[in-house]
Every structure is written in C-alpha cells, then in structure tokens.
Amino acid sequence: xxxxxxxxxxxxxxxxxxxxxxxxxxxxxxxxxxxxxxxxxxxxxxxxxxxxxxxxxxxxxxxxxxxxxxxxxxxxxxxxxxxxxxxxxxxxxxxxxxxxxxxxxxxxxxxxxxxxxxxxxxxxxxxxxxxxxxxxxxxxxxxxxxxxxxxxxxxxxxxxxxxxxxxxxxxxxxxxxxxxxxxxxxxxxxxxxxxxxxxxxxxxxxxxxxxxxxxxxxxxxxxxxxxxxxxxxxxxxxxxxxxxxxxxxxxxxxxxxxxxxxxxxxxxxxxxxxxxxxxxxxxxxxxxxxxxxxxxxxxxxxxxxxxxxxxx
Amino acid sequence: xxxxxxxxxxxxxxxxxxxxxxxxxxxxxxxxxxxxxxxxxxxxxxxxxxxxxxxxxxxxxxxxxxxxxxxxxxxxxxxxxxxxxxxxxxxxxxxxxxxxxxxxxxxxxxxxxxxxxxxxxxxxxxxxxxxxxxxxxxxxxxxxxxxxxxxxxxxxxxxxxxxxxxxxxxxxxxxxxxxxxxxxxxxxxxxxxxxxxxxxxxxxxxxxxxxxxxxxxxxxxxxxxxxxxxxxxxxxxxxxxxxxxxxxxxxxx
Ligand SMILES: Nc1ncnc2c1ncn2[C@@H]1O[C@H](COP(=O)(O)OP(=O)(O)OP(=O)(O)O)[C@@H](O)[C@H]1O
Ligand SMILES: [Mg+2]
Numbered sequence: 001x002x003x004x005x006x007x008x009x010x011x012x013x014x015x016x017x018x019x020x021x022x023x024x025x026x027x028x029x030x031x032x033x034x035x036x037x038x039x040x041x042x043x044x045x046x047x048x049x050x051x052x053x054x055x056x057x058x059x060x061x062x063x064x065x066x067x068x069x070x071x072x073x074x075x076x077x078x079x080x081x082x083x084x085x086x087x088x089x090x091x092x093x094x095x096x097x098x099x100x101x102x103x104x105x106x107x108x109x110x111x112x113x114x115x116x117x118x119x120x121x122x123x124x125x126x127x128x129x130x131x132x133x134x135x136x137x138x139x140x141x142x143x144x145x146x147x148x149x150x151x152x153x154x155x156x157x158x159x160x161x162x163x164x165x166x167x168x169x170x171x172x173x174x175x176x177x178x179x180x181x182x183x184x185x186x187x188x189x190x191x192x193x194x195x196x197x198x199x200x201x202x203x204x205x206x207x208x209x210x211x212x213x214x215x216x217x218x219x220x221x222x223x224x225x226x227x228x229x230x231x232x233x234x235x236x237x238x239x240x241x242x243x244x245x246x247x248x249x250x251x252x253x254x255x256x257x258x259x260x261x262x263x264x265x266x267x268x269x270x271x272x273x274x275x276x277x278x279x280x281x282x283x284x285x286x287x288x289x290x291x292x293x294x295x296x297x298x299x300x301x302x303x304x305x306x307x308x309x310x311x312x
Numbered sequence: 313x314x315x316x317x318x319x320x321x322x323x324x325x326x327x328x329x330x331x332x333x334x335x336x337x338x339x340x341x342x343x344x345x346x347x348x349x350x351x352x353x354x355x356x357x358x359x360x361x362x363x364x365x366x367x368x369x370x371x372x373x374x375x376x377x378x379x380x381x382x383x384x385x386x387x388x389x390x391x392x393x394x395x396x397x398x399x400x401x402x403x404x405x406x407x408x409x410x411x412x413x414x415x416x417x418x419x420x421x422x423x424x425x426x427x428x429x430x431x432x433x434x435x436x437x438x439x440x441x442x443x444x445x446x447x448x449x450x451x452x453x454x455x456x457x458x459x460x461x462x463x464x465x466x467x468x469x470x471x472x473x474x475x476x477x478x479x480x481x482x483x484x485x486x487x488x489x490x491x492x493x494x495x496x497x498x499x500x501x502x503x504x505x506x507x508x509x510x511x512x513x514x515x516x517x518x519x520x521x522x523x524x525x526x527x528x529x530x531x532x533x534x535x536x537x538x539x540x541x542x543x544x545x546x547x548x549x550x551x552x553x554x555x556x557x558x559x560x561x562x563x564x565x
Contacts, residue, residue: 071407071409079402081398081401084397084398085401086398089329090326101318101321102318102322102407103406
C-alpha cells in the first residue's frame with residue numbers, strides 16, 4: 001500500500017473540511033481524487049503530505065506512520081500544491097537546479113535532469129527568463145517540472161493542469177502515465193472528468209469531505225451506466241406532462257424548463273416507450289427526442305447534487 | 313549536505329541579487345565619501361571617550377553598524393517572499409523541518425551581516441586607519457557586533473514579516489522602522505550637542521549600542537559603559553530572537 005488512511009478528519013473551527021476518509025491506494029497506480037470546489041481535495045492532500053495535522057484519524061504513507069514520522073514521509077514523496085510556488089528572481093533553469101540542490105541531488109544529475117525536464121516540459125524558450133516574468137501557465141509548468149528534479153516513490157498533485165493549454169496538458173498527462181508505468185504512484189486531484197478518465201486507474205468522488213464512490217472509471221460507468229438519459233424537447237409547454245411522467249415507474253426527472261425535459265432511468269427502454277405513448281395520447285408536439293448513455297460527467301454532477309440536497 | 317546548509321545555500325542564492333548588493337555596497341560608499349567629506353567643514357572633530365576623531369572616521373565606523381542592520385533585511389524579505397510566493401509551504405512539504413527553515417534564516421542573517429561588516433570595514437579603513445587603535449579586542453568586537461546586531465535586527469525583520477498579511481505593507485513598514493533606527497542613532501552624528509529628547513531617543517535605539525561597541529573595538533575606547541551596552545544588546549537580541557522563533561514556529565500554513 002502506498003497510501004492508507006482511516007477515519008481521517010480535519011475541521012477548521014465549525015467547518016468540517018475532511019469528514020472521515022478511508023483510503024487504500026496500491027503502488028504504481030494513478031489515483032484520481034475528484035470533487036467540486038470546497039469538497040476537501042486540497043485539505044486531504046495537505047493531511048496526507050503532513051503539511052497540516054489531522055484533527056483525528058490515522059495516515060500511513062509508504063508504510064510509514066505519517067503522524068509520528070512526518071519527515072521520513074516527506075523525504076520520499078513529491079508534492080505539487082494547488083497554490084503556485086516559485087522563486088521570483090531566479091531564472092527557470094536556475095530554479096530547477098536550485099530545487100534539485102535543496103533535495104540533495106548531486107551536481108551532475110541536477111544538470112542532466114534540468115536539461116531533460118526543460119525539454120520534456122517545453123521550457124527551452126523561457127529557460128533564461130526569471131520566474132516573475134513568466135505567464136501564469138508557464139509558471140505552473142515550471143512548478144510541475146521542478147518536482148521531477150528529485151527521486152520519489154509517491155507523487156501528490158493538486159490540480160496541476162489548471163492554467164495549462166491543451167497541448168501542455170496532454171503532454172503532462174502522457175508524461176505522468178509513463179512515470180506510473182515505471183512504478184511511480186500518483187495521487188491526482190482534479191475537477192476535470194475527462195482528464196481523470198484518461199489518466200487514472202482508480203477514481204474517488206468526494207464532496208463535503210466525504211468519499212461518495214471509489215472505483216475504476218469503467219466500473220463507475222457500468223455501475224451507474226445502466227442508466228440512460230432521455231431528452232425531450234417540446235414545441236410548446238404542456239402543463240400536465242410532468243405529472244403524467246412522474247406516474248411512470250423508474251423515471252427520474254433531472255431537469256425541466258417546461259419545453260426541455262431530461263429524464264434519467266436505468267430501465268430506459270421501457271420508460272421511453274411509456275413516455276412516447278403519453279406524448280401521443282395527449283397529442284403533444286415534440287421537436288426532438290433522444291436517449292443516450294449517461295456520461296461520467298453526469299454521474300459526477302448527480303452524486304454531488306444528491307449530497308448537496310438539503311436533507312443530506 | 314545537512315538540510316539547514318542546503319537552505320542557507322538557497323537563501324543566499326535568492327537574496328544576493330545585483331539590486332541588493334548595490335544597495336549594500338554602493339549606498340554606504342557614496343554616503344561615507346560624499347557626506348563624510350562634505351560635513352567635515354561643519355563637524356570638525358568628534359570626541360569619543362579620550363579619543364578625538366575626524367568626521368569621516370566617525371561616519372565610516374558608524375556605517376558598519378548601519379550596514380549590519382540593513383543587511384538583516386534579507387531575513388525579513390526571505391520570509392515575506394516565501395509566504396507570498398508559496399515557497400514556505402513548498403519547503404515545509406519537502407525534506408525539511410520547520411526548525412531547519414528557521415535556523416537557515418538565522419545563519420543567513422549572520423553570514424550576510426558578517427560579510428557586510430567586513431566589506432564596509434575594508435572600504436572605510438583608509439578613513440579611520442590613522443585613528444584606529446588596533447588591539448586584541450578589535451576583531452572580536454567586530455564579530456560580536458555583527459552577530460548580535462544581525463540577530464537583533466533580523467529578528468525584528470522576521471517578526472514584522474510574520475505579522476503582516478497585505479502585499480504592499482512589508483517594504484514600507486520595514487523601511488520606516490529602519491530609517492527611524494538609522495537617524496535616531498549615533499551612526500551618522502554624535503549624541504553630544506543634540507537636544508536632550510533626541511539624545512535620550514538615541515539610547516532607546518539598539519543601533520546606537522551597536523555602533524558604540526563597534527567604535528570601542530576600532531578606536532580602543534572600551535569602558536564600563538560599553539560593557540553595559542553589550543549586556544543590553546545581547547538581552548534585547550535574545551528576547552527578540554525568542555519572539556521571532558515563536559512566531560515562525562506558529563506561522564499558519
Ligand atoms: N485554512 C483554512 N481555514 C479555514 N477553512 C479552510 C481552510 N482551508 C480550507 N478550508 C475550508 O475547507 C473546505 C475544503 O477546502 P479545500 O481547499 O480542501 O477544497 P478543494 O476541494 O480543494 O476545493 P477547490 O476545488 O476549490 O480547490 C472549504 O470549505 C474551505 O473553505
Ligand atoms: Mg483545492
């Protein structure tokens with residue numbers, strides 16, 4: 001196990017940022033941590049990386065008790081925090097080099113890695129530029145590249161692709177995949193679903209400090225993906241329609257503007273035929289009707305919506 | 313290499329930029345030579361104990377103290393920048409303890425303070441060499457002054473940098489504080505002859521004690537009063553140092 005936590009809690013005053021999280025993450029995996037703003041992703045990373053102590057609970061990182069021996073943990077992990085960090089008056093190449101020095105990497109390796117990372121992260125044009133003169137996305141690229149100056153067994157990344165352009169983003173994801181193949185374990189937070197789907201072996205969805213589901217992207221889809229989304233677009237508003245639709249068993253109305261209605265159901269075929277007969281019986285004119293598999297994005301949005309509901 | 317040494321290396325790299333060096337070297341040189349000679353017509357000689365100094369020698373020796381104080385700005389700037397640019401967190405999530413970070417700043421201040429004092433001593437030497445009463449105490453006094461002085465003023469700069477949140481505040485506040493220290497002290501002009509309240513103000517100011525000790529070392533004017541000043545300086549430095557360490561230890565992430 002690379003990461004193991006039990007009943008992890010962190011509160012700030014009255015606010016519970018992390019509310020009982022259990023994790024078991026194996027080695028060589030890319031683990032996606034997915035959740036909306038304020039879900040508790042960054043707080044979880046800060047707990048796991050020993051930056052802040054938990055209010056309660058246990059953490060074991062690479063087999064080391066992270067609460068008792070935080071320094072031993074930190075020596076073996078890499079961390080790209082969500083917050084930018086840079087040395088304003090050092091050039092890109094100098095800041096990589098110095099970061100390697102801070103990690104006690106020998107001079108020769110430092111030089112070699114600096115050149116290598118400048119190449120991989122496409123920093124050649126800005127290598128002599130000072131960090132304070134870089135654009136936000138360039139600075140983020142330097143921050144991410146810098147973390148690979150040292151050896152590590154486990155890497156934490158908190159939304160590393162924010163601010164990166166599509167090609168830099170793809171470039172980073174592919175680099176991470178290669179690293180994982182070579183044995184690096186990566187804990188990766190994001191709220192971009194397609195990214196998690198592309199990159200991760202396993203995904204946890206978190207909201208309000210609690211994990212809602214953990215599974216492989218495929219398994220998440222098939223668990224929830226029996227479901228189909230039916231979209232109805234009406235020519236005119238028909239007031240009694242919602243009442244009639246609610247009569248169909250297994251039919252859940254997700255969205256309704258009167259003329260645009262979205263239904264989700266795991267018995268889509270049966271529901272669809274009943275919807276059709278209601279529409280025909282009542283002479284309701286439709287502009288468009290479609291049924292398609294629910295995407296991971298919709299699953300995610302619904303999970304979050306369900307936990308945000310007032311009765312939760 | 314020890315983690316603290318690695319951090320000192322990094323601290324020196326980021327703070328010894330051209331701007332800082334120019335400020336550290338050029339300003340004192342210009343001041344010593346321009347003001348030093350311009351004012352000789354106004355201030356004929358300064359009495360220091362039994363010794364009588366010409367003004368250039370007086371100001372060059374005062375400048376050593378001023379420069380030690382000024383150089384400790386680096387510690388404040390390092391902490392302030394590290395918080396503002398995320399490096400504080402990044403270091404603490406790396407292979408370091410908070411105590412490594414704090415110690416590295418202390419060492420950085422002491423090193424920069426020592427270098428600064430040496431630099432100004434060599435630049436000012438031609439001006440005060442004829443009055444110099446080189447003795448057994450000279451070098452130890454200069455080292456004592458550099459180390460205690462830099463810890464004292466470094467602690468002040470650190471305390472300010474941990475207390476502030478807004479982005480523009482640090483430079484304004486630190487410069488105001490240090491300007492006050494510089495001009496309400498005996499670094500640039502003697503206490504004798506100044507109005508009573510100002511002369512009292514001089515002795516509420518650690519920089520006055522610092523330059524008195526430096527001058528005692530260079531011109532051989534050591535006496536019981538200087539001894540007392542050394543005790544006061546060490547006590548104030550120790551107190552401020554403890555406060556600075558406490559604040560840094562508790563600094564929120
Ligand atoms: N230092 C702090 N003091 C008080 N509250 C905090 C602190 N840090 C985080 N919180 C609160 O804890 C909750 C979780 O924050 P966290 O930063 O972990 O969210 P997140 O999932 O990373 O969100 P985002 O996607 O916006 O980065 C939020 O409600 C936040 O306001
Ligand atoms: Mg976050």
